[in-house]
Amino acid sequence: MSEMNPKYAPLFEPLELNNGVTLKNRLVVAPLTIYDAGADGELTDAARRFWNDRFEGFSLFIMPLTNVAPGGIGFESPNAFDSRHLATLKEYADIAHAQGALAVVQLAHSGLHARREMTQGHDVVSPTTAPFAGSRGMTEAEVRGLVDAYVRAAELSLEAGLDGVEIHGANGWLVQQFFSGNTNLRTDDWGGSREKRMALPLAVVDAVDAVRRRHDRPDFILGYRFSPEEPGERGLTMADTFALVDALLEKPLQYLHVSLWDFYKKARRDADTSLTRMQLLHERIGGRLPLIGVGNLYTADDMIRAWDTGWAELLAIGKSVLLNPHLIELIRTGREDEIETTFDWDKADSYRYTQAMLEGTRMGTDFYPRSKQFSPRYRSEDY
Numbered sequence: 001m002s003e004m005n006p007k008y009a010p011l012f013e014p015l016e017l018n019n020g021v022t023l024k025n026r027l028v029v030a031p032l033t034i035y036d037a038g039a040d041g042e043l044t045d046a047a048r049r050f051w052n053d054r055f056e057g058f059s060l061f062i063m064p065l066t067n068v069a070p071g072g073i074g075f076e077s078p079n080a081f082d083s084r085h086l087a088t089l090k091e092y093a094d095i096a097h098a099q100g101a102l103a104v105v106q107l108a109h110s111g112l113h114a115r116r117e118m119t120q121g122h123d124v125v126s127p128t129t130a131p132f133a134g135s136r137g138m139t140e141a142e143v144r145g146l147v148d149a150y151v152r153a154a155e156l157s158l159e160a161g162l163d164g165v166e167i168h169g170a171n172g173w174l175v176q177q178f179f180s181g182n183t184n185l186r187t188d189d190w191g192g193s194r195e196k197r198m199a200l201p202l203a204v205v206d207a208v209d210a211v212r213r214r215h216d217r218p219d220f221i222l223g224y225r226f227s228p229e230e231p232g233e234r235g236l237t238m239a240d241t242f243a244l245v246d247a248l249l250e251k252p253l254q255y256l257h258v259s260l261w262d263f264y265k266k267a268r269r270d271a272d273t274s275l276t277r278m279q280l281l282h283e284r285i286g287g288r289l290p291l292i293g294v295g296n297l298y299t300a301d302d303m304i305r306a307w308d309t310g311w312a313e314l315l316a317i318g319k320s321v322l323l324n325p326h327l328i329e330l331i332r333t334g335r336e337d338e339i340e341t342t343f344d345w346d347k348a349d350s351y352r353y354t355q356a357m358l359e360g361t362r363m364g365t366d367f368y369p370r371s372k373q374f375s376p377r378y379r380s381e382d383y
Contacts, residue, residue: 002334008300010307015290015314017254019218023059026307027328030294030318031062031106035356041067041079042088046354051095055321057328061096062166063105068153071122072174074110080153089160104164104221105157107150111174112183127177127184127191143190143200150204154211164221165208169201170259171227179244181234194243205251224248225257228277229268238271242284255290257316263295263306278311292316300336319369323351343371
């Protein structure tokens with residue numbers, strides 16, 4: 001068996017988080033959306049087939065988006081709002097631990113993107129009424145209830161044996177909807193100024209941290225994911241994100257996780273537009289917390305090139321994990337040339353995709369790796 005090319009060795013250096021937990025290397029499984037779950041968010045046989053033996057060798061597995069409330073369900077995904085969900089959460093933890101990775105659950109609420117047929121009779125809600133989405137603006141009591149929902153989800157996650165929580169404040173879901181001027185037009189304590197629009201994200205962080213303090217579990221990891229910019233006149237800018245990052249750095253988090261389609265995407269506005277978002281964010285953080293970088297890192301050379309920029313302490317890998325169930329083994333055994341970067345329909349079964357993933361790949365959406373046989377038909381420029 002060949003040995004790893006030594007140039008990739010930095011990817012496998014351990015990292016000790018500020019709560020004493022050590023990650024065995026710098027590679028993280030990005031939260032992958034496979035659009036497959038049972039009626040109550042449980043793992044299906046197709047999902048088990050996808051996840052088992054998928055990411056051996058990674059240090060951290062970030063679970064797919066997991067719903068904190070029935071009214072927040074936007075697609076087929078796990079749930080964490082009732083004790084009946086403990087078995088599924090525990091199974092996800094076991095799947096990760098069996099592959100040698102710590103498991104962090106990504107907690108979220110879809111807000112105005114929830115699908116009414118999935119919300120179990122609950123209204124679709126958002127920070128402000130959004131007629132185009134058919135959502136109703138939340139009352140102040142409902143906002144406080146949302147924070148409580150994150151508390152309940154964190155309690156269940158801890159009880160299930162998961163190793164931490166990532167608060168999903170990115171990709172247009174409800175926590176980001178509260179921070180964004182595009183979707184938060186409130187005039188109370190939860191909206192208006194930039195500081196008030198940050199109130200909900202920060203309240204959720206505080207509430208989840210209180211869960212682990214109550215259980216005396218400082219080892220329980222707490223991270224936060226964010227999207228740095230949005231389109232639109234009132235959309236989030238780099239200045240908004242810098243303010244949020246500054247506030248998050250005052251919280252007892254273990255990491256920050258940016259959501260990007262492209263690791264090298266440059267800033268859109270309110271910052272030096274000749275520089276990448278990754279560089280600007282890393283400089284703003286100034287080493288006070290690890291930053292997880294992400295964005296179309298397929299090959300071992302892609303990963304080490306991103307690492308060598310110095311803009312991230314950890315790299316989240318998504319699309320390459322979809323195509324290469326034994327990605328780390330390929331790198332560690334000197335077979336990095338075997339890493340696949342496109343989906344080949346002639347060997348579709350080898351990827352173990354769910355039916356929804358196969359359909360999305362056939363449609364050519366850039367949410368999934370492009371295929372050899374079909375060109376991308378849709379590209380997102382939002383983030």
